[in-house]
Amino acid sequence: xxxxxxxxxxxxxxxxxxxxxxxxxxxxxxxxxxxxxxxxxxxxxxxxxxxxxxxxxxxxxxxxxxxxxxxxxxxxxxxxxxxxxxxxxxxxxxxxxxxxxxxxxxxxxxxxxxxxxxxxxxxxxxxxxxxxxxxxxxxxxxxxxxxxxxxxxxxxxxxxxxxxxxxxxxxxxxxxxxxxxxxxxxxxxxxxxxxxxxxxxxxxxxxxxxxxxxxxxxxxxxxxxxxxxxxxxxxxxxxxxxxxxxxxxxxxxxxxxxxxxxxxxxxxxxxxxxxxxxxxxxxxxxxxxxxxxxxxxxxxxxxxxxxxxxxxxxxxxxxxxx
Numbered sequence: 001x002x003x004x005x006x007x008x009x010x011x012x013x014x015x016x017x018x019x020x021x022x023x024x025x026x027x028x029x030x031x032x033x034x035x036x037x038x039x040x041x042x043x044x045x046x047x048x049x050x051x052x053x054x055x056x057x058x059x060x061x062x063x064x065x066x067x068x069x070x071x072x073x074x075x076x077x078x079x080x081x082x083x084x085x086x087x088x089x090x091x092x093x094x095x096x097x098x099x100x101x102x103x104x105x106x107x108x109x110x111x112x113x114x115x116x117x118x119x120x121x122x123x124x125x126x127x128x129x130x131x132x133x134x135x136x137x138x139x140x141x142x143x144x145x146x147x148x149x150x151x152x153x154x155x156x157x158x159x160x161x162x163x164x165x166x167x168x169x170x171x172x173x174x175x176x177x178x179x180x181x182x183x184x185x186x187x188x189x190x191x192x193x194x195x196x197x198x199x200x201x202x203x204x205x206x207x208x209x210x211x212x213x214x215x216x217x218x219x220x221x222x223x224x225x226x227x228x229x230x231x232x233x234x235x236x237x238x239x240x241x242x243x244x245x246x247x248x249x250x251x252x253x254x255x256x257x258x259x260x261x262x263x264x265x266x267x268x269x270x271x272x273x274x275x276x277x278x279x280x281x282x283x284x285x286x287x288x289x290x291x292x293x294x295x296x297x298x299x300x301x302x303x304x305x306x307x308x309x310x311x312x313x314x315x316x317x318x319x320x321x322x
Contacts, residue, residue: 001198006186012179014151016172017115021046023158024083025053031162035075036083037061039068045085045115065090069098069110076108081162087121088114088130088171096136103167104140110168111161112137117147117171118260119293119301120209129293130171135265137169138237144168145237149211152183153234160188173209173260175298180212190235193244199227202320203248205271206258207233213302214258216309217316226320236270245271246279255283256316260307263287284319286312 028034028050035057042048042060051058061068065086072082084091091114092099103110114133121129137145144164148157154172161168196211197218206214211232218228229248233241249255255275257268268285275281288305302308306315 003196003198006182006194007196008152008179008182010179013176014179015046015176016148016151016154017044017046017174019151019154020085020113020115020158020172021049023155024050027158027162028054028057031081032057033080034083035059035080037068037072037075037085039063039065039086039090041086044087045113047083047085065094066098069095070102072110073098073102073106073108076103076110077106081109081111083111083113085113085115087128088117088133089128092130092133092136099167100140104142107142107166109166111170112168113158113170113172115172116174118173118209119288119305120173120175120260120298121293122174122298122301123295125295126292131262131288131293132265133171134236134261135269138265138270142166143237144235146188146235147171147208148234149208149232150177150180152179152181152186153188155183156181156186156188157234171208175209177209178212180215188234190238191240193241193248194232194234195229195244196232197228197230199229200251201226201254202228202316203245203252203255204228204230204258204316205233205245205255205267206230207236207267208260210258210260210307213307213309213312217312220309220313221316224317226317228316233267233270236267239270239274242274242278245274249275249279249281253281254320255281256319257283257285257287258307258312259287261287263289284315286315
């Protein structure tokens with residue numbers, strides 16, 4: 001059964017990056033301590049909206065991402081609330097030392113909102129496709145990690161980040177996505193998994209832009225009489241929805257994780273770690289398999305890496321037939 005209480009019943013495609021820019025302006029009107037930093041990609045990250053509204057509180061550090069993070073750390077020490085943005089590949093891998101030692105070690109109130117996560121960066125290829133960013137950020141002490149799934153959830157994630165006293169990492173895709181959540185009903189609740197579908201035959205766990213593909217695959221499985229329980233987990237760290245995950249797996253006995261990320265360190269790893277300690281069960285991890293991305297059109301790459309609803313349906317069916 002579909003959880004219609006929080007889902008939006010319209011066929012609407014919107015930009016998660018635009019949601020970020022719009023919410024920055026919304027929050028900036030309420031709090032003069034909010035400042036925004038970018039590394040020469042403000043049109044792509046949509047922080048340009050904040051720049052236009054509050055030019056005195058916007059800082060473009062240029063193509064110097066490590067300086068971006070240390071500057072944000074300094075502003076946080078001075079009492080500001082910095083939102084820092086660039087592509088996910090540059091925000092994490094290039095700046096891991098600065099995030100670890102300058103931000104997380106001091107538990108500074110810096111919000112890193114990185115766009116262009118996953119293989120759907122497309123034609124820019126492997127050098128720009130962050131497939132390890134969630135893994136990096138999950139491993140850092142005191143870092144909160146959020147992977148929203150659509151326009152409305154990005155807005156909710158940015159608002160939620162303000163309530164967290166400490167560093168936050170939010171991963172935003174490049175792709176324009178179908179709107180899933182009702183902006184008037186949906187709220188991020190870290191201690192609860194978001195149950196999209198109720199089922200009894202397999203638990204599917206996902207987040208980010210693969211949620212819509214996972215929902216499509218689950219509906220295809222329904223046509224075969226397979227009732228999948230679909231759990232969306234936007235807050236990966238701290239992972240407080242352990243009870244909901246275990247409750248679901250006790251019912252279904254089998255788990256599939258789906259993510260636009262390496263199967264190492266992301267949703268797949270989180271679920272395996274949790275179940276190993278609490279309720280061991282067979283798990284199929286679907287994502288990129290310890291490999292780099294490549295250049296190509298977004299949809300073709302999703303098909304190549306097995307992340308479209310059709311490919312997911314086939315993989316899940318094969319897993320359940322074992």
